[in-house]
Amino acid sequence: MGTLYDFTCAACGYTAASGGMDRGIDTVYVTVHCLNCRELMDVLAGRLSHDLPPPPPSLGAPATSPPPRPTVPPKEKLAEVKWRCRTGRFHRLEPWQPPGPCPKCGEVIERGEPVGIWD
Ligand SMILES: [Zn+2]
Ligand SMILES: [Zn+2]
DSSP states (O other): OEEEEEEEOTTTOOEEEEOOSEEOSSEEEEEEEETTTTEEEEEEEEEEEEOOOOOOOOSSOOTTSOOOOOOOOOOEEEEEOOOOOSSOTTOOEEEOOSSEEOTTTOOEEOEEEEEEEEO
16 A cells, blocks of 8 residues: 655646555555656565565484574565566666656656555
C-alpha cells in the first residue's frame, strides 16, 4: 500500500503521479527520473521475501565445536531488482525525490496533493 501524490511542475505544467519511495506487500518501488524519456516514473526496485529461520544445528555436535551463533529471527530479505525504464532497457535512470527537478524544464517540483492509493 502506498499513497500516490500529484507532482505538477509550476513552470511548465508537467505532471506525474508517483508514490515516491514506497513499498507494497512484497515489492519496493522507487521514483526515478529517466534521462532518456525525460519522465518521472515509479520502477520496481526490489522484492521482499519473508524467509523462515534456518533449521537449528543438528544435535550431538562435538563438544569442541564453537557455540552456535545466536538465532536470527525471521527477517525480510530484499532482493534488489535492477531499475528499468518502462520504454527502454538501457535508459539512464536517476533516483528522484520531491522536491526535485522537473524532467522537462528543470524547475523544482514540490510534492502535491495525494491523488490516490495503490496496493
Ligand atoms: Zn517543468
Ligand atoms: Zn526511459
